[in-house]
Amino acid sequence: AQSVTQLDSQVPVFEEAPVELRCNYSSSVSVYLFWYVQYPNQGLQLLLKYLSGSTLVKGINGFEAEFNKSQTSFHLRKPSVHISDTAEYFCAVNRASGGYNKLIFGAGTRLAVHP
Amino acid sequence: DTAVSQTPKYLVTQMGNDKSIKCEQNLGHDTMYWYKQDSKKFLKIMFSYNNKELIINETVPNRFSPKSPDKAHLNLHINSLELGDSAVYFCASSQGVASGGTDTQYFGPGTRLTVL
Numbered sequence: 001a002q003s004v005t006q007l008d009s010q011v012p013v014f015e016e017a018p019v020e021l022r023c024n025y026s027s028s029v030s031v032y033l034f035w036y037v038q039y040p041n042q043g044l045q046l047l048l049k050y051l052s053g054s055t056l057v058k059g060i061n062g063f064e065a066e067f068n069k070s071q072t073s074f075h076l077r078k079p080s081v082h083i084s085d086t087a088e089y090f091c092a093v094n095r096a097s098g099g100y101n102k103l104i105f106g107a108g109t110r111l112a113v114h115p
Numbered sequence: 116d117t118a119v120s121q122t123p124k125y126l127v128t129q130m131g132n133d134k135s136i137k138c139e140q141n142l143g144h145d146t147m148y149w150y151k152q153d154s155k156k157f158l159k160i161m162f163s164y165n166n167k168e169l170i171i172n173e174t175v176p177n178r179f180s181p182k183s184p185d186k187a188h189l190n191l192h193i194n195s196l197e198l199g200d201s202a203v204y205f206c207a208s209s210q211g212v213a214s215g216g217t218d219t220q221y222f223g224p225g226t227r228l229t230v231l
Contacts, residue, residue: 032216041224044158051217090158094217107157
């Protein structure tokens with residue numbers, strides 16, 4: 001069964017510094033992987049997703065992620081963060097369920113950007 | 116134009132009451148979902164409907180009953196509310212099951228339910 005582990009519950013970082021949010025997945029079949037962002041008091045919004053093809057995926061707001069099949073990882077990166085990137089970030093994997101698909105989310109990583 | 120909307124945004128109620136949360140999407144999607152986000156931000160799917168048909172029903176107490184009058188609406192009714200039901204409930208929608216799990220889910224702003 002597919003599952004997702006986000007290795008850091010909180011990541012503090014200074015403005016303009018680079019950041020990496022780590023995500024590992026477990027799956028015995030092909031996977032689709034997603035990163036969603038949740039700004040304070042809002043719903044989730046898709047940052048990027050990996051379906052197939054190039055392992056480096058570029059998303060919105062300058063974020064990118066790299067799919068690494070051998071390490072079963074899908075880490076999210078940004079070379080220079082802004083205060084406005086402060087949010088909760090969720091990694092997710094699809095799981096087949098009774099002929100349908102559902103998203104399984106990690107526990108989330110709180111990114112706190114400090115001036 | 117709000118893509119996925121939920122009402123109410125906040126809901127405070129007493130234990131034992133019955134309450135409903137409404138969700139509407141104007142994206143023309145076939146599939147809708149209900150998620151529960153607990154106080155530790157953990158997000159878990161509860162139900163999913165495709166074109167008004169229930170397709171995913173996780174291990175949720177039967178006090179929770181979803182209803183989809185049409186494919187643009189998915190409501191959640193909760194009977195006999197308990198303290199542990201306090202959470203943020205998110206509605207979401209996506210293109211449909213034919214995508215094979217590749218499509219993006221679009222989330223509503225959430226309903227914060229507090230049971231006293």
